[in-house]
Amino acid sequence: MINLQKYRFACTLTFGDIYGQIIVWLITITLSLASALALMGAKRPVYALATVGLVVLLSLPFLLFAFVTTLFNHIELSPVEAGTIMEPMPGNVSQQQPVQAG
Helix, strand or coil, rough: CCCEEEEEEEEEHHHHHHHHHHHHHHHHHHHHHHHHHHCCCCCCCCCHHHHHHHHHHHHHHHHHHHHHHHHHCCCEEEEEEECCCCCCCCCCCCCCCCCCCC
16 A cells, blocks of 8 residues: 655745845846946947846846755745644734635
8 A cells, every 4th residue: 555645834934035136136126237337438338238137137136046056945845634623823824815706
């Protein structure tokens, strides 16, 4: 007989866990825009647009990697014993009511 165990999936990620990452990325974008404005006064404004595009293009993969790894670090799988009553975890319960058809 195959023993299939059930697992409880819980995500403990909060906004505070990724807040620092968002701030660092906003600072990066602000500095790239500042450098673009500085280059805009040059004789070739195409360099300004290329600078912003390059910074955004190169920083997005790092931001995505940071978000995904932070998310994976906050996923908890715990085995559930047979006969255990599954109740929502405190703090993860939505206070919204489902929409009802009129």
